Amino acid sequence: MDERKWLFDLLNVEEQQLSEKQLNILQAAIEMFAEKGYAATSTSEIAKRAGVAEGTIFRHYKTKKDLLLAIVKPTLFQSVAPFLAKKFVKDVFENEYEHYEQFVRAVFKNRYEFVKTYLPAIRVLWQEMAFHSDIKVQFQTIFINHVYDKFKQIVEHFQQKGELALLPPETIIRLTITTIAGFLATRFLIMPDYPWDDEQEMERTIQFLMNGLKA
Amino acid sequence: MDERKWLFDLLNVEEQQLSEKQLNILQAAIEMFAEKGYAATSTSEIAKRAGVAEGTIFRHYKTKKDLLLAIVKPTLFQSVAPFLAKKFVKDVFENEYEHYEQFVRAVFKNRYEFVKTYLPAIRVLWQEMAFHSDIKVQFQTIFINHVYDKFKQIVEHFQQKGELALLPPETIIRLTITTIAGFLATRFLIMPDYPWDDEQEMERTIQFLMNGLKA
Amino acid sequence: MDERKWLFDLLNVEEQQLSEKQLNILQAAIEMFAEKGYAATSTSEIAKRAGVAEGTIFRHYKTKKDLLLAIVKPTLFQSVAPFLAKKFVKDVFENEYEHYEQFVRAVFKNRYEFVKTYLPAIRVLWQEMAFHSDIKVQFQTIFINHVYDKFKQIVEHFQQKGELALLPPETIIRLTITTIAGFLATRFLIMPDYPWDDEQEMERTIQFLMNGLKA
Amino acid sequence: MDERKWLFDLLNVEEQQLSEKQLNILQAAIEMFAEKGYAATSTSEIAKRAGVAEGTIFRHYKTKKDLLLAIVKPTLFQSVAPFLAKKFVKDVFENEYEHYEQFVRAVFKNRYEFVKTYLPAIRVLWQEMAFHSDIKVQFQTIFINHVYDKFKQIVEHFQQKGELALLPPETIIRLTITTIAGFLATRFLIMPDYPWDDEQEMERTIQFLMNGLKA
DNA sequence: TATGAATGAGTTTTCATTCAT
DNA sequence: CATGAATGAAAACTCATTCAT
Known part of the structure; x- marks a missing residue:
């Protein structure tokens, strides 16, 4: 997952800290939130784009809002x-x-x-x-x-x-x-x-x- | 409704062209869309804030998106x-x-x-x-x-x-x-x-x- | 709805105060909660038995718990x-x-x-x-x-x-x-x-x- | 686990027959089922309270219902x-x-x-x-x-x-x-x-x- | 014209269960 | 044996839209 270096840099984590699925979820969420906005993006769409089951998202992020914050907070710091x-x-x-x-x-x-x-x-x-x-x-x-x-x-x-x-x-x-x-x-x-x-x-x-x- | 002159100016219409209820709907929609965003605002909330029934909104604007455009287009022109x-x-x-x-x-x-x-x-x-x-x-x-x-x-x-x-x-x-x-x-x-x-x-x-x- | 007199008596209301659908919902809920218990009964089952859409339940009772209380409170008083x-x-x-x-x-x-x-x-x-x-x-x-x-x-x-x-x-x-x-x-x-x-x-x-x- | 004598007595088994984890699971399940009811208690809650992984429960009891029966049957006999x-x-x-x-x-x-x-x-x-x-x-x-x-x-x-x-x-x-x-x-x-x-x-x-x- | 009850598809979230490690 | 990530079906609940009154 070399082409994902940017994600690790943004989140300021090492490669081992995040599973493949978690990365897929984050990337899918970033893309869709950027395109359609947080409120207009459904977790089922994110799951589909990330190639995981919908339940998997909620195993990593207790709520949809938590998923947003997992993206927004690092970005805020990097800003x-x-x-x-x-x-x-x-x-x-x-x-x-x-x-x-x-x-x-x-x-x-x-x-x-x-x-x-x-x-x-x-x-x-x-x-x-x-x-x-x-x-x-x-x-x-x-x-x-x-x-x-x-x-x-x-x-x-x-x-x-x-x-x-x-x-x-x-x-x-x-x-x-x-x-x-x-x-x-x-x-x-x-x-x-x-x-x-x-x-x-x-x-x-x-x-x-x-x-x-x-x- | 003198203090609503701004709405008439924004929409570029005369007072008689819009009923009281329509104005209430537009104002409520502008306020709520501005605060929470279009996607995160429900038509029932707008109806409640406007003091009209849910159905009344759809009598004037076929869809929620039409209501957004009724706000956005005049604003775009005035911009x-x-x-x-x-x-x-x-x-x-x-x-x-x-x-x-x-x-x-x-x-x-x-x-x-x-x-x-x-x-x-x-x-x-x-x-x-x-x-x-x-x-x-x-x-x-x-x-x-x-x-x-x-x-x-x-x-x-x-x-x-x-x-x-x-x-x-x-x-x-x-x-x-x-x-x-x-x-x-x-x-x-x-x-x-x-x-x-x-x-x-x-x-x-x-x-x-x-x-x-x-x- | 003569055979529903008991429901009106239990709830202590007049016939006009509750719509046919509301009565169906209450009756279905009472029956199912009694049989399977509140937690094991799903709102979709209640809707099906009551012959209404699932959304209709939530139009009348904001939450499933509210529906339970609508049954339990009058029963408690009658007790x-x-x-x-x-x-x-x-x-x-x-x-x-x-x-x-x-x-x-x-x-x-x-x-x-x-x-x-x-x-x-x-x-x-x-x-x-x-x-x-x-x-x-x-x-x-x-x-x-x-x-x-x-x-x-x-x-x-x-x-x-x-x-x-x-x-x-x-x-x-x-x-x-x-x-x-x-x-x-x-x-x-x-x-x-x-x-x-x-x-x-x-x-x-x-x-x-x-x-x-x-x- | 002397203070767990009651559990052995209830289940009518010897100490060696049940592992520490199994006992934890049973005790947690009894407590939570008693408080919230079987249907309203999730296996993940039981696992958390018992201090074991979710999967461990299902290693000992094929289904959640089996866990209930493992509690209920001995209790029924003792009754x-x-x-x-x-x-x-x-x-x-x-x-x-x-x-x-x-x-x-x-x-x-x-x-x-x-x-x-x-x-x-x-x-x-x-x-x-x-x-x-x-x-x-x-x-x-x-x-x-x-x-x-x-x-x-x-x-x-x-x-x-x-x-x-x-x-x-x-x-x-x-x-x-x-x-x-x-x-x-x-x-x-x-x-x-x-x-x-x-x-x-x-x-x-x-x-x-x-x-x-x-x- | 205005209402608001009703809808059903869709949303977020939960959960029992499986399985690779 | 034990784990816990992953699943997908089902749960509770929301919502834009329709329609009889």
Whole structure:
């Protein structure tokens, strides 16, 4: 099951920890939830696509909602993964990234790969967050505790270096994320069939962002 | 039912055209679809919230999907409404808007009010577009036929005037929309409870956009 | 539906209050719960026997347990009905019943008819009381509040008249009920097929009881 | 497993004949069947409470019903055990019991201890007898073949001695059993929490019975 | 036109039983 | 012997839709 490396990476588990059937179930669920939405997907459809009996799903996940969470929680963590790394901020301060642009480039590239790799799971996370307040709350908690604070330090660091406009850090963070996420959403969700030149369009997006934010 | 003016505006109908019960049904459906999603909302719940019998819904809308479309279609049209106006491009060319910034300001303000007014219906449109390809196709068709062409003319107009960077128009359109939509999404969907100073944050957003796009 | 008078009497409702289908459901449920027990009876079986769709059951009774309670609660009240009557004790004290034997005879006859008429519903009540503590608690509450107190007054009344042994009233009550219930259980539950001469056996049972309890 | 002597006694086996796991299964099954009823208890619950794997139950008992019978059959035999003893009737006739009262006292005491010791198993027997006609038939067969005949001889013996009223022996048997069973049911099933003085109440019950039955 | 009882196909979930390890 | 993953049939329950009133 080499071509399933992405699933192990997403779930952050070793190969031995999940049986073949469990993987089939998870993959089928991710695909169908992404396509039709959680509420519109029946467990019998998932079982059929996964090639298991319906009862098998409920042996591994007590309820359908548990199955959703088994997909959504890892995806949620991976969504903000770079910021969860201990050494991340240190990298910025100790001149790993000399300019905000380098930092943005690194994040952008990293998240581009992330979205490209895990697109269906990410769709599920974003779509269902709108309907399940427990997921939304978890996301907000993680964002505030692990992303926002670090991001703010970085922004203030580059503001002091005179690289960034003296806007409130929240605004700079919002514009940065919005610009990157805007590209990724357009590229992968809204117009995935458009003949994108990813390199060039990302370059343009970064230029736009840096011009927009420079002091 | 004065406080229901928004519904008439959204649906683009006169007061007499819809009975009280129909309005109740539509409003209940918008609210519940926005909160729980179309698939997770039962017609009996809608009937209860609307204060009508279950059968009454099906007297007005042959199927549940028809009820969704009765909400989604007008919302879809209103979403791109400014660009549907005949005189819209003429306004730009005949110096109604002397600068791209004025144009952006006008669109931004207009869409801000739109989102603020029709938020639940817009949620429904965006959430369900992901699951119903027919809605997505309609949206793309309208966008390409009525928004993209006009927007492109405008962008090229201001590029020729030397106001905008010589990026591909598609890129400028994307960055403009992304920046505006990014604010509105953050403001109304992702962090509606944050203590926003809308005026100021929109001003900052416009400055960012203009700096990012200037020649 | 004349032959369904017993159901109306048991439920203590008028004919118009329950639809034909509801009656079918209740009757089918009583019969099947009595035969196979609540837990071993499926709602689909009940639906089939009642000649309705399975969904119809759940339109009238939100859960299977609700259906059980719709049977059990009225039966529980009818079980202690004589003692719930306001004038019951007065009848005894004002020489309606001159002797304890007359009182016992009246109760015995009354309960005999009751069990004979509502046997299946009574089976359900007694069988399920063992498994559903909520039902058991209700029964005990009603017994203590409405039966025990009145019964005690009556016993003490006849003890003072010198008719009854000076045992603790609880003991006399227990022996009286046990003797009557013992006959009814043997007659209707344990050996319903034995060729009983009900009149004579009840007479003997009363003689036994009076001899056993006399001062 | 000394405190499990009761189980060996009930099942009438030696310690070596049953493995630890089998005992766990039987005990768990008795407890749960008594609490929730056979039909409402799942084999997985039993396995969990017994601390064994689900499959292990089915290794020892081919079906769930077999497990029930493994509990119910020994209990059924123990229920009528005194009458199964060969020398039982002889004891009575050869003046082991000079009076019916002595006989009743012996039976009463013996069955009191029996119910006290095996209460949960007895609950299971009585509850499920109502739903499984095969169990009921077995019980009736044993009762008629082994209990009734002997009991009748004894009753007639004491009638001839002039100790007992000249009622039909069946009636005397019924009243005797009903009176004893009525006490035990009230004492252990219906009002187990009442502050019983067992000695005294049993004494009163015997006095009542003897008075009721005396010639 | 509005109602709401009735439907039956479909949903999630449970469970006794099997079987490869 | 013991295990526990897997099964599929059946359970309780839901729901969009119909139709007689």
